[in-house]
Amino acid sequence: MIEFVFTPDDVARVRFAFSPLCEMVRSLRVLADPSGHALHLPWVHAVRPRLRGLGIEPLREVVPPAGYYPDFLTPPPVGPLPDLDAELDIVRATPPEAVAAELLFTEGGAPPSRTRLLMAADPERTLQTLVDLLERYWAVAVEPFWPRIRDLLEGDVLRRTNALAVEGAAGVFGDLHDAVSWRSGTLHVDRRWSFRGGLAGRGLMLVPSVFVWPNVSVMVPPYQAMLSYPPNGVATLWETGPAAGDRKDALAALIGRRRAELLTALATPASTTELARRMDVTAGAVSQHLGVLRACGLVTGHRMGRRVLYVRTPAGDALAQS
Incomplete structure (x- = not known):
């Protein structure tokens, strides 16, 4: 415990951030044990052919399917907006003695x-090899899917930041995870x-992570x-086409089928791009419908960096759930 x-x-x-580097490292566990992360099977099937010839065996060696992996691979994010290059620079700056010690540490x-012994014998070379492989792995396995992953993570941060402001710590931790x-x-x-x-x-x-699902991950002092926990709505991550579920005929008759679908989909915050992907329509069409819903007071937008996430207002919640 x-x-x-x-x-x-x-x-x-208490503050929130998310990390492209943490997602990337944890995704290696999903590849190593897909049966334990069945939610991500669509991603596994899409990525495996891209990894042929990439030579990621050293990464697989240091990131096993379960248990401990070196902490230097996933330093805590330094700010709320992710920057993979900055995170990799932190990894590159890991002292050689720390690299060697963490490579040699085993549970039990x-x-x-x-x-591992050979890798620890030359920690500086090992560190450079691992960072180079992470950059190559990111480009083929994670970066093509990053926009939809980022949307989900940003939506969770927005939701829980609001809960922290309104309800305090109990509002944030109450439904974070069963553990x-x-x-x-x-x-x-x-644990x-x-x-x-x-x-x-x-x-x-607090760091939401899609690939940590179905578990949580903890780092303790002196770090x-x-x-790290699965974000709300992670089950929708790999969905395509219209959101699943029985659409209420009365709501569709009142505001139109597409707007009813949008309002239902905004049970979790999302960007225009993410909504367009999930509903299999153009981003322009989504923007037009969101404009109507916003003018009616049913949704609102929140800027995060250069992007805007949309979320239902209390009136939108009441209409969607009635």
Whole structure:
């Protein structure tokens, strides 16, 4: 069991970010064990042919299907807006002694593999090899799918940031994951290993991740404490065509079929591009319908960086759920 004991200062420093690097590293586990991550099978089938000849065996060696992988591969995000190049620069700056120590660490004290021993014997060269492979792997396996992944992550950050402002820590942690619970100022995370301690006034970084599904991932001090969890709506990530479900005839008759579909799809925040992909229509058509829904007070937009995410208003929620 992991137990983070919060002070008032720590509660004030709960913040959100997401990480292209963390997604990329965790996706390697999905490839290694698709049966344990069945939600992502459409991605696995699409990516496997692209990996032929890429030579990612060293990455597979250091990122096993389960258990520990070196912490230096997934440093906590330094800001709310992701920048893969900046994250890789942080990895490149890892001290050689830290690279070697983390490559040699194994759960349960089992001896490291011969390959791990060879990698740890030349940590500087190993680090450069791993970063180079991560860049190549990103280009073929993650970057083509990044826009839809980013939309889902940004939507979750928006939703939970609003919950934090309105309901405090209990509103954020209440439905984060079945393994996570908040009681009397302590965050409990059900894991196979144990930790209990404070956060030294540095707070907690919450990092939604599609590829961590169906689990959660925790990083504890002396690193920046970080909890990574599946975002709300992750089950819709690889959907194409109109959103599934029985559309209410009365709602469609009132505002039109496409607008009813849009309002239903906005149960989780999404961008115009993501909505167009999920509904299999043009982005222009989505923008036109969103304009009508916004003018009626049923949806609103929130800018995140250069992009706008749309979400239902309370009136939109009431109409969609009636």
